[in-house]
Amino acid sequence: MANTETMTINMGPQHPSTHGVLRLILELDGETVVKAVPHIGFLHRGIEKLSEHRTYHQVLPLTDRLDYLAPMHNNLGYVLAVEKLLGITDQIPERANVVRVIMAELTRIKSHLVWLACHALDIGAMTVFIYCFREREHIMDIYEKLSGARMTSNYFRVGGLSADLPDGLEQEIRDFIDSMPGHIATYEGLLTGNRIWQKRIQGVGTISAEDAIDLGVTGPSLRGSGVDWDLRRDNPYSGYEDYDFNVIVDEGCDTWARYHVRLKEMYESCKIILQGLDKLKPGPILADCPKICLPPKKDVVNTIEGLIHHFKIISEGFKPEVGEIYQGVENPKGEVGFYLVSDGSPRPYRMKIRPASFINLQALPKMCEGSLIADVVAVIGTLDIVLGEIDR
Amino acid sequence: MTPEVEVLSLSSHPLLFLAAMLVKIGVVFGVVLFIVAYATWVERKVIGHMQTRLGPMRTFWHGLLQPIADGMKLFFKEDIVPSQADKVSYILAPMMILVPSLITVAIIPFGADLQIGNYIIPLQVAELNIGVLYILAMAGLGVYGTVLAGWSSNSKYSLIGGVRASAQMVSYELSAGLAIVAVFMLSETLSTRGIVDAQSASVLHWYVFKQPLAFCLFVVCGLAEINRTPFDMPEAESELVSGFCTEYSSMKYALFFMAEYANMIVISAIAATLFLGGWSGPTPFGAVNLLGKVFAFMFFFIWLRATFPRVRYDQLMYLGWKIFLPLALANIVITGFVVVLVN
Numbered sequence: 001m002a003n004t005e006t007m008t009i010n011m012g013p014q015h016p017s018t019h020g021v022l023r024l025i026l027e028l029d030g031e032t033v034v035k036a037v038p039h040i041g042f043l044h045r046g047i048e049k050l051s052e053h054r055t056y057h058q059v060l061p062l063t064d065r066l067d068y069l070a071p072m073h074n075n076l077g078y079v080l081a082v083e084k085l086l087g088i089t090d091q092i093p094e095r096a097n098v099v100r101v102i103m104a105e106l107t108r109i110k111s112h113l114v115w116l117a118c119h120a121l122d123i124g125a126m127t128v129f130i131y132c133f134r135e136r137e138h139i140m141d142i143y144e145k146l147s148g149a150r151m152t153s154n155y156f157r158v159g160g161l162s163a164d165l166p167d168g169l170e171q172e173i174r175d176f177i178d179s180m181p182g183h184i185a186t187y188e189g190l191l192t193g194n195r196i197w198q199k200r201i202q203g204v205g206t207i208s209a210e211d212a213i214d215l216g217v218t219g220p221s222l223r224g225s226g227v228d229w230d231l232r233r234d235n236p237y238s239g240y241e242d243y244d245f246n247v248i249v250d251e252g253c254d255t256w257a258r259y260h261v262r263l264k265e266m267y268e269s270c271k272i273i274l275q276g277l278d279k280l281k282p283g284p285i286l287a288d289c290p291k292i293c294l295p296p297k298k299d300v301v302n303t304i305e306g307l308i309h310h311f312k313i314i315s316e317g318f319k320p321e322v323g324e325i326y327q328g329v330e331n332p333k334g335e336v337g338f339y340l341v342s343d344g345s346p347r348p349y350r351m352k353i354r355p356a357s358f359i360n361l362q363a364l365p366k367m368c369e370g371s372l373i374a375d376v377v378a379v380i381g382t383l384d385i386v387l388g389e390i391d392r
Numbered sequence: 393m394t395p396e397v398e399v400l401s402l403s404s405h406p407l408l409f410l411a412a413m414l415v416k417i418g419v420v421f422g423v424v425l426f427i428v429a430y431a432t433w434v435e436r437k438v439i440g441h442m443q444t445r446l447g448p449m450r451t452f453w454h455g456l457l458q459p460i461a462d463g464m465k466l467f468f469k470e471d472i473v474p475s476q477a478d479k480v481s482y483i484l485a486p487m488m489i490l491v492p493s494l495i496t497v498a499i500i501p502f503g504a505d506l507q508i509g510n511y512i513i514p515l516q517v518a519e520l521n522i523g524v525l526y527i528l529a530m531a532g533l534g535v536y537g538t539v540l541a542g543w544s545s546n547s548k549y550s551l552i553g554g555v556r557a558s559a560q561m562v563s564y565e566l567s568a569g570l571a572i573v574a575v576f577m578l579s580e581t582l583s584t585r586g587i588v589d590a591q592s593a594s595v596l597h598w599y600v601f602k603q604p605l606a607f608c609l610f611v612v613c614g615l616a617e618i619n620r621t622p623f624d625m626p627e628a629e630s631e632l633v634s635g636f637c638t639e640y641s642s643m644k645y646a647l648f649f650m651a652e653y654a655n656m657i658v659i660s661a662i663a664a665t666l667f668l669g670g671w672s673g674p675t676p677f678g679a680v681n682l683l684g685k686v687f688a689f690m691f692f693f694i695w696l697r698a699t700f701p702r703v704r705y706d707q708l709m710y711l712g713w714k715i716f717l718p719l720a721l722a723n724i725v726i727t728g729f730v731v732v733l734v735n
Contacts, residue, residue, distance in 0.1 A: 009548045031552070031705060124621060124702025130443035190699070196622055197701050373552070374704045 006034055011376070013042050019118060019380060020387035022361075031372050036365045040358075043391040051351045055317030056082050056158060059348065064152035066336070066353065067389040069114050072107040073331045075156040076100055080237055081327035081338035082158045085320045088289055095283040096160035097239045102173065102276040103146070103155065104238070104329075105269040109180065110139040111332035111384075112262050112269075116187060119259075119381035123200050128190050135183050138176055145169055158318075159293035160286035174277055177270045184266055191259075201255035205367040205379040208253055215366065216359040219334025220265060221383060224258030226251040231330040242279075243272050255382040262384075292318045317346035331356050333384050353392060357385040400511035408511065416517050417498075424497050427686075428653040429459040435694045442698045463646065471642035474546060481544040486640065486647035489537025492530040493654040499523045500661045501585045503671050503678030515671075515678065516585060523584035524576055527662055528569050531617060534655070535561045538619075541648070542636035553635025556705055561617050563712040568613035570720035571606040574727045575599050575666050584665050592672035600667040605723050607667045609716055611689075614663065616712065618655035620693055622700035623708060660689035 007028045013021040021042035027035040047066065051059040063074040083089045117132035140150040145166050147155040155162055191197045207217070212225040222229060230247040232240040248264040250257035286293040290309045299306030320342040328337035334356030343349040360383050368379045402409050433448065433455065440447025448455025473482055503515035520526050535558055542554015576582055578599065579590040591597045600607045616623040637648045664670055664685035671678035703711070 007548060009552075031556075120701065124624070125700065126439070127443050127698050130445065134444060191701070194701065196703050199707055200701060200704055372704065372706060374702075 004029070019385055022380070022385065022387055022390075024364075024376065026373070026376065028373065031374075033368055033371055033373065033376055036368050036376065038361055038364055040361070040387070040390050043387045045392065047392045048351055048353060051348055053347065055346045056320070056348065057313070057317060059351065060157070061152065061154045064154050065388055066355065066392060067111075067331060067333060067357065067386045068151055069386055070107045070111040070332050071151060071153045072103045072155060073111075073329060074336060075153065076104055076238070077327060077329040077331070077336050077338050079156045079158055080329065081325060081340050082320070084325045084327050085323065085340050085342055086158070086289075086292060086318070087321075088159060088287055088292065091159075091287040091289060092238075093160060093284045093287060094239075094279075095164075095281065096285045096287075098276050098279050099161055099165065099285070100156060100238045101240065101243065102273050102280075103153075105272045105276070106139055106142065106173065108269045108332045109266050110136055112266050113139075115262060115332075115381070115384040119378075119384075120187075120191060122377045122381045123197065125191060125194075125197065128187055131183070131186060131190075135180070142169065142173060142176065145172075157286065157293065159289055160284070164285050170277060170280065173273065177273050177277075180270050181267060184263060188263065198256070200374075201259060201378055201382070204255045204371065204375045205382055206254045207363055207367050211366060212363065215363045217334070217363050218359065219331065219356055219384075220248075220258055220261045221334065221360055221363070223247065223249045224261045225253045231328055231335055235328065237327070237329060243275050245272050255378055258382050319344055319346050328354065333357050333386065333389070334360055336389075355389040355392060357383075357387075357389040358392075361385050361390060397507070397510050397512060400508075400513050405511060408508070412508075412513050413517075416515070420497055420502070420517055421494070424494065424654065424657060425650075427657055428650050429463070431653045431656065431690060432462065432649075433459050434690070435697075438691065438694045439698045442695070466646040466649075467643060469642040469645075471644065472639070474639050476546040477639065478544040478546065481540045483644070485537050485541035485544060486644045486651070487537075488540060489534055490647050490651040490654060492533040492537075493651055493658050496527055496530040496658045497661065499526055499584050500665055500682070501588055501670060502682050514585065519585055520583065522582045524572055524582045524587075524666075527584075528565070528572070531561075531565055531568070534651075535565075537651070538636050541640070545636070545639035547639050549638045550636050553638070557619065557636055560619070560623065560705075560708060560712075563709060564613045564616040564623075564716070567712060567716040567720045568610055568617055570717070570724060571609040571613065572666060574603050574606040574720075574723050577724070577727050577731055578602060584670070587666055588670035588672050591669040595669070595673050598667060598669045598673075603667065603723070603727070605719065606727075607663070609720050609723070610667070611659075611663055613712075613716060614659040615693065615696070616708070618652065618659055620652075620656065621697040622703050624702060656690055656693055657686060660686040660693075663689060 009026045009028055010023065011026055012023040023039040023042065025035075025037040025039060026033055045065065047062045051062055054062070060075060060078060063078045064071040066074045080089070083092065113132040113136045117129040117136075120126075120128035120132075143153055144150050146169060147153040147162070207215075207221075207225055209225045209227050212222050213227060217225070218229070226249060228247060228249045231237075232245075233247055245268045248261045248268065250261050252258075252260075290305070291312070294313055295306040295309050300310045301307075322342055322344045324339070324341040326337055326339045328335045335354065336356050337354035339350075339352040339354070340348050341350040364379060364383060367383075368376045371379075398404060400409050400412060436458070437447040437455070448458040451457040451461045473479060498517040499520050501514070501516040501519075506513040506515060538557040538561065539554045542550045542552075542557065545551075575587065579587045581587060581590070587599075591599060637645060640648060661682065664682060668685050669681075670685075671682040673681060675681055675684075
C-alpha cells in the first residue's frame with residue numbers, strides 16, 4: 001500500500017473564481033476535497049463602525065457598498081430600519097413605496113443576472129456570461145437615469161425617494177421587462193437542456209433543509225432546499241402584501257434546484273415590476289415630515305421654514321427616540337437585516353448588519369467537503385456570495 | 393528513347409530532391425505558423441461576434457494585426473523561472489509540447505503529385521508507409537510536455553493540471569487511436585497518402601460515410617486530447633487558475649499558446665485526411681480542399697468553445713473509458729465482420 005497524504009492548497013484571494021477576495025484553504029486527497037476552510041476579511045472597511053460617526057442620512061451611501069450587486073436592496077433595508085426607528089413607516093407616500101418595490105425587484109433581476117453569469121463562467125460557459133451582462137447593462141442604464149450612478153445608487157431616502165422618476169423611464173422599464181422573459185429563455189436554451197451543464201450541477205453541493213436552517217442560510221439557497229420562506233410574503237414591507245407573486249421553492253437541495261429557483265424568481269420579479277408599474281400614480285415621493293425629510297429646493301430658497309429645516313437636517317440631522325429595532329428585507333441573496341440602536345443622538349449608537357452572504361457562506365464547507373475541486377467552484381457560484389457584504 | 397518517369401528521391405537527383413524538400417518544408421511550416429497566428433485572431437473575432445461583441449478592433453483594420461501585437465507583447469515580457477522550479481525540464485517543456493504537433497504536419501499530403509521534368513514530386517513533406525502510427529506516436533509525445541510543465545513548475549495548481557492532462561491525454565489517445573484503426577482496416581494501408589487515394593474516387597467514398605461512428609469518436613477524442621473546451625480540464629481557469637502553464641510567462645507561455653492552436657490544426661488536418669478525403673475533393677485544387685476542411689473543423693472547435701460549459705474531470709474519465717473505448721472497440725469488431733463478409 002502506497003503512502004498517501006493530503007495536499008493543502010490555497011484557493012484565493014487571487015483566484016479567478018472566488019468572486020472577489022474569498023480565500024479557501026482546501027485540503028485535497030487527490031482531487032477530492034477533504035476539508036474546506038473559508039478565510040475572510042480582505043475587504044473589511046468597517047462600515048458598521050463608520051456608521052456610528054455619521055448622521056442617519058450619511059450612513060445611507062455606505063450601505064451601497066455592502067452587497068454592491070444589489071445596492072437598492074441595502075438602501076431599502078436601511079431606510080426601512082430608520083423609518084421604523086422614527087415611527088414614520090405609515091407615512092411613506094404610496095408612490096414612493098411602489099417605486100421602491102419596482103427598483104428592488106429590478107435589482108433582484110440585476111443581482112440574479114450576475115449570479116447566473118458568474119456561475120456559468122465558473123463552469124465554463126463563457127457566452128452566457130456575456131449575454132447576462134448585456135441585460136445587466138440595461139438595468140444599470142436605468143439606474144443611471146434614476147440616480148446618476150450605475151452601481152452605488154444611493155437612491156432611497158428616509159421618508160421616501162431622493163428624486164422622482166425621470167420622464168420616459170417608466171416606459172423604458174416596461175420595455176425592458178417585456179424583453180426579459182425572452183432573454184431568460186435564451187440562457188435556459190444554452191444551459192438547462194445541456195447534458196454537460198446538468199451533469200455539472202445535479203447532485204452537487206447538496207444541503208438538507210434541516211442543515212440549511214441550522215446554519216442560518218436564507219434566500220434562494222434556503223428555498224432551493226425546500227423551505228418555503230420569503231420575507232416579502234412572510235414579513236412584508238413596502239406594500240409587498242399587495243402584489244401577486246409566487247415564492248419559488250424547490251425540493252432538490254442541490255445546485256440544480258437553486259439554479260431553477262433563481263431563474264424562476266427572475267420571472268416572478270418581472271411580474272411584480274409590471275404590477276408595480278400599473279399601480280404607479282402621480283403623487284408625492286417624500287413623507288410629510290419636515291424635520292426628517294429635506295424640503296424641496298424652492299421652499300429652501302423662498303421660505304424661512306424651509307431654510308431652517310434644510311439647515312438643521314444638513315448640519316445636525318434628526319434625532320430618533322432612544323430605542324432599538326431590527327428590520328430585515330429579502331435581498332436577492334437572502335435576508336439582509338439592519339439592527340439599529342439609538343441613544344437619542346443624531347447618530348446611530350450601534351448599527352449591526354445581518355449580511356446574507358456571510359451567513360450563507362457558513363454552509364460552504366458542509367456543501368463541498370467530500371466533492372471535487374471542480375465542485376467547489378460550482379458551490380461558490382451557487383451560494384451567490386458577495387465579498388463586500390461578507391467583510392463589510 | 394523517352395526517359396522513364398520516376399519518383400524524385402535522394403539517389404535519383406540529390407540536388408533537386410534537397411531543393412524540393414526545403415521548399416516543401418518552408419511552405420508547410422510557414423502556412424502552419426501563419427494559421428496558428430491568425431487562428432487566435434479568428435477565434436477572438438468569431439467568439440466575439442457570437443457573444444454580441446466585436447473582438448479586437450484597434451490594431452489595423454478590424455484588428456488584423458492583433459496576433460503580431462500579441463506576439464510582440466509576449467516577447468517583451470519578463471521571462472520568469474520560479475526559483476524552486478526544475479530548470480531543465482521547465483525550459484524543455486514548452487518546446488516538447490510544440491514540436492511534436494508541428495512535425496505531425498509533415499505527413500499530411502496536401503496535393504496531387506507534381507511532375508518536374510522526369511521526376512514526380514509528391515506534395516507531402518514526408519511520405520511514410522506507417523504514417524498513421526507516426527501520428528499516434530507524436531500525439532503520445534505531446535503528453536510529456538504537459539506533464540513536465542506541470543511537474544517542473546513546482547506549483548500545486550500546475551501539478552494538478554499536469555496530472556489531469558496526462559490522465560486525460562493518455563485515455564483519449566487510446567479511443568482516438570482505436571477509431572483510426574477502423575479506417576485503415578478499410579484502406580488496408582497505414583500511409584496517409586494511400587488513405588487519401590482510397591477516398592479520392594468521389595465525395596461518397598469519403599470514410600466519414602463508411603465510418604460515421606469512428607469519425608465522431610475521433611473528433612471528440614481529438615478535442616479531448618488537445619484539451620479544447622469542453623474538455624479543457626488541465627487548464628480549467630476557473631478551477632486551476634491556468635493549470636500546467638500557470639507559472640509560465642513571456643515566450644514560454646507563447647509556445648504553449650501556439651501549441652494549442654497548432655494542435656487544433658493537426659487534429660483538423662488528420663481528421664480531414666482520414667475521413668474527409670484530404671486534398672482529393674471536392675474542388676480540383678488540392679491545397680484549397682485541405683485548407684477548407686481544416687478551417688471548417690477549426691470553426692467548429694471555436695463554436696464549441698463559445699457554446700459549452702466544461703466537463704468535470706471524473707465525468708471526463710468516465711466518458712473516455714466507459715463509453716468511447718467500448719464504442720471504438722465495437723466499431724472495430726463490426727468493421728472486421730463487414731470487411732470479411734464483403735470480401
